[in-house]
Amino acid sequence: MQHSPDLLFRALADPSRRALFERLCLEGEQTVGALTAGAGISQPAVSKHLGILKQAGLVLDRHLGRQTHYSAQQRALAPLIDWTGRMNRFWEARFDDLEDLLKRMDQ
Amino acid sequence: MQHSPDLLFRALADPSRRALFERLCLEGEQTVGALTAGAGISQPAVSKHLGILKQAGLVLDRHLGRQTHYSAQQRALAPLIDWTGRMNRFWEARFDDLEDLLKRMDQ
DNA sequence: CACATTCATAACTCGATGGTTATGAGTTAA
DNA sequence: TTAACTCATAACCATCGAGTTATGAATGTG
Secondary structure, three states: OOOOHHHHHHHHOOHHHHHHHHHHHHHOOEEHHHHHOOOOOOHHHHHHHHHHHHHOOOEEEEEEOOEEEEEEOHHHHHHHHHHHHHHHHHHHHHHHHHHHHHHHHHO | OOOOHHHHHHHHOOHHHHHHHHHHHHHOOEEHHHHHOOOOOOHHHHHHHHHHHHHOOOEEEEEEOOEEEEEEOHHHHHHHHHHHHHHHHHHHHHHHHHHHHHHHHHO
């Protein structure tokens, strides 16, 4: 299940979706109704956002009777973490180069 | 200069902008002309993207004669790293709880 | 000075997207 | 069975956003 980083970034770009994901991370599994309460948007809007988060692999759904329980899938953040890591690695690498350069200039 | 995480997420949501930022990270400082070559979009489009990246704090610009040199500002990724860290911390915390539970059940 | 180069901005188009209300499918309760 | 509840989907609307071309400002060059 390799969800493209593009889906990830796009899914997290929306504040409503980030808020939903954060609530699932911090408060644990929630039903759509619970998420809608306090979301400030309509229930269909919440459902659509959850659909997008699910497509990005960020949440899982579990049907119980007439409710759907959503939970965060934090592992899905891995590509994002990897990406920032790659970008920062080169930053540090360049820093190291600079240190080497300074050391050599110091001699 | 605390750039809002929202600006960050939105800036990185676009593939063209991520590509520009990646090039600046991996290849170092570049002029707009150099970035436009190989970007697959027009020069004004590149300029607009760079403007958005700059507003998010992800790049710096440096004017030299009639060219503008852009460079990556990797530090600006910090809020993003913090955010993923916070989301994952709770994941691990819950994992620890689960481990504790399993240990207790094991006895 | 006249001309070329480099980039940013303006004006515009068009598809994507986030929101809404209406409705239907599925499930529980009376 | 009828009614109520929970959620997802459909249909629609308005705005946003990423791209374009045209142009202008600033700088270098003949």
